[in-house]
Amino acid sequence: MLTEKLLQVENLKISFSTGDSLLEVVSDVSFDIGHGKTVGIVGESGSGKSVSARSIMKLLENNAVVDEGSRIRFNGEELLEKTDREMRKIRGKDIGMIFQDPMSSLNPTMKIGKQISETIQIHEKASKKEAAARAKEIMHLVGIPDVDDRFNQYPHEFSGGMRQRIIIAIALACSPKLLIADEPTTALDVTIQAQILELLKDIQKKTGTSILLITHDFGVVANMCEDIVVMNKGRVVEKGSTMEIFNSPKEDYTKRLLAAIP
Numbered sequence: 358m359l360t361e362k363l364l365q366v367e368n369l370k371i372s373f374s375t376g377d378s379l380l381e382v383v384s385d386v387s388f389d390i391g392h393g394k395t396v397g398i399v400g401e402s403g404s405g406k407s408v409s410a411r412s413i414m415k416l417l418e419n420n421a422v423v424d425e426g427s428r429i430r431f432n433g434e435e436l437l438e439k440t441d442r443e444m445r446k447i448r449g450k451d452i453g454m455i456f457q458d459p460m461s462s463l464n465p466t467m468k469i470g471k472q473i474s475e476t477i478q479i480h481e482k483a484s485k486k487e488a489a490a491r492a493k494e495i496m497h498l499v500g501i502p503d504v505d506d507r508f509n510q511y512p513h514e515f516s517g518g519m520r521q522r523i524i525i526a527i528a529l530a531c532s533p534k535l536l537i538a539d540e541p542t543t544a545l546d547v548t549i550q551a552q553i554l555e556l557l558k559d560i561q562k563k564t565g566t567s568i569l570l571i572t573h574d575f576g577v578v579a580n581m582c583e584d585i586v587v588m589n590k591g592r593v594v595e596k597g598s599t600m601e602i603f604n605s606p607k608e609d610y611t612k613r614l615l616a617a618i619p
């Protein structure tokens with residue numbers, strides 16, 4: 358089924374219970390992502406970007422309360438109604454994820470080729486040999502050199518930038534329709550950041566995967582995304598095409614973020 362939008366988030370409202378109080382951290386957030394589009398969510402630290410992203414993947418902590426009026430439709434299906442088991446299938450296969458810290462998402466005791474090929478074997482009916490061949494293709498796609506040798510190395514044998522490429526390879530292993538990248542370059546050196554962003558752009562072009570890119574850095578979304586959602590204190594303060602928002606921001610908050618671009 359091909360719906361008009363790949364992802365539709367409507368009136369997303371999330372609170373956390375701490376002690377005996379309920380604190381609302383995401384309030385009436387709505388945005389959507391078309392097929393093959395790259396959308397950025399930008400906002401200062403604490404604006405509710407990561408909580409919104411985790412809610413799409415159903416990865417919120419136990420103290421989170423998602424309001425009943427919230428809707429998250431992926432390819433026409435309501436994700437908030439999915440069971441944990443169904444969500445596990447969707448994560449990794451239909452929606453890939455990349456987070457800030459490349460080490461926390463990797464298994465330090467497993468060779469990286471195996472980490473990528475196992476992901477493929479878990480979600481697709483591939484033989485070990487087919488999965489390994491596909492893993493090597495993806496390692497090549499994400500720009501890991503000497504794939505045949507590197508396939509049998511462990512995460513600690515890679516630099517931070519290369520580890521982030523491995524994470525991207527795992528996220529792409531099953532050709533997801535959507536890639537959610539939450540501050541994918543924040544922990545990296547500036548030159549490596551630029552390389553990873555170029556890689557994501559290149560992958561978007563080659564595979565047509567939609568990307569939801571989350572960052573506090575306006576420069577990054579302006580460079581990468583067709584549409585931008587600006588968040589502040591749990592709310593969407595402004596959204597539109599990157600051109601519109603970059604050239605004629607309406608809100609003072611957006612203007613301040615723009616002024617902070619180095």
Ligand code: ADP
Nearest residue numbers: 373382401402403404405406407408409418420
């Ligand atoms: P951002 O990603 O935009 O920096 P977050 O989405 O991580 O912001 O956080 C939004 C708000 O929600 C912050 O005030 C944060 O402290 C709060 N928050 C996040 N996770 C939890 C949690 N598990 N329990 C309570 N508060 C949380």
Ligand code: MG
Nearest residue numbers: 406407408540
């Ligand atoms: Mg965050």
